[in-house]
Amino acid sequence: MARDKVTYESYEQDVFDNPPAGPVGAHRGSRPVITRIAPFIIVIVVAALLGAGAWAVSSGEYANLLNLKSSQSSSTTSTTTKSKKKSTSKSTKSDSSSTADSTDSSSSDSSTSTDSSNTSTESSDSSTSDQSAQQSEQTATVNKATQVRVVNGTGVSGYAGQKADVLQTAGYTSVEAANPTGSLPSATVVWYQNESDKATAQDVANTLGISTVQQVQGLAAPITVVLMN
Template sequence: MADKRSGAKSAFDDDFENPPAGPIGLHRGKPSGWAVTRPYVLTLVIAVLLGLCTYAWVSGKFSFLSRPQVTTSSSASSSKESRKIDNEKSAKKDTASSQSSSSSNSDQKDDQKKDDSQNQDQQNQPAAQPVNQGAQVGVYNALGAQYGAQRNGYAGRQAQVLRNAGYTNVSTGNLQTTAPTANTVWYSNDADKSTAEDVAAKFGITAVQKVDTALDYPIEVVFVSM
C-alpha cells in the first residue's frame, strides 16, 4: 500500500483511495441558486417584453411606426376630398354660368320680340291725321224740355266757341234723330278722327264715336245737357 503522505501511487492503489480535489460523479457539489433560477428569470423577462410590445402595438404607442401611415392615408384622403370639392364647385360655377347665359339670351330674345311687336303695332296703326279746322262741323241742340227757354239758341252759342277756336265751317240745327244719352261727338271717316277729338276737347266731351250711319256733316256735335 502506498504511503498517503508521500503521494506516490503503487500498482495496488485504489482510485477511490486518492480522489481528486474537486467533486466528481456522484460526489459533485450542489449547483448555485442563480444557475437554477436563471432560465426562469430569462423566460419571465422575455414574456414581459413580449407583453409590453403587444400592448404598445395594439394601443398605438408605437407612433413612430403607425403615424406615418395614418398621416399619409389622411393626407391622401384629404387631398382626394379637396379635389372632389373643387370639382363640385367648378361644376356648379359652370352650371350657374350656363344658366345665367341662357337666361340672358332668353331675356334678350324676349326683349327683341317685344320691340319687334311694338314696332309692328306702330307700323300697323294708321298715322295720326292733323286737325283740320276747315272741316264741316254740325252743332246740334238736343236739350230736353226741362231746360226751358235756356235751350233756345244753345247750338248757336256753342258753334261760336268753335269759330273762336279757329274753325271756319260750322253749322247749327236741332237734332232730328234719336239723341245719345250724353253729349257726344260723331264722325264717319278715320281721316276726321283727330279733328273730332279736338272738337270734343273744346267742350270737355269725352264720348267720341265713329258711326256707320250717314251723317249730314263729317263731324257732328250733339248736346243733350248743358
C-alpha cells in the first residue's frame, strides 16, 4: 500500500507554529546596556546615601544642619519683629510729625497775628512820627518877613546899620537898626520871643556869624540882635 506524502500541513498546528510577537524563551534577543547596568547604579546610589547619612550622624554634621535651620528660623522671626518695630516707630514718628506740624501751624498763625499787631502799631507810630515831623517842619520854617531889630551895644557908630544891611541882602524885608535901652548882655546874642520864631532867629544868627541864640520874653520885636563886640 502506498504511503501518503507527509507535508508540513499534515501535522496539527501547536503553540510553536504561532509564537507571540517578539522573541521569547531561548529566542529572546539581548537587553539594552542601560537595562543591564541600572540595578548596579541603584545599588551604588543607595549605598552612597546610606554612607553619607551615617557619616553625618557620626560626625555631628546632622546636628549642625538642625542648628542652622533653627538659626535661620530665629533670624526670620527677629527680622519680622524688627520690621514690626520699625513700622510702629515710623507710625509714632508720623504722629509726632503731624502734632509738630499742627503746633507749627498754630505758632505760625500766632506769629501772623503778632506781626499784624506789630504792623498796626508801626503804622500808628509812623503816622504819629509823620505828624510830629510836619509840626517840626512848620516850627522850623524860616520867615524872612519877620521883624528883626538890630541893637548896637558896641559904641561904634553905624555898626548896627551895617549888620542890618547884611540881613536885608540875605532877603529879610523888615529889619531896623536901633540904639540900646535898658540893660545889655555881656556878649553878642540873638533873642527871639516865640517858639515859632526859633528857626528864623537861628538863620539870622548864622547869617551874622553869631553863635548864641536865646528865647527871651518881653522883646520890642519878635527877633532882636544885640551887638556887643
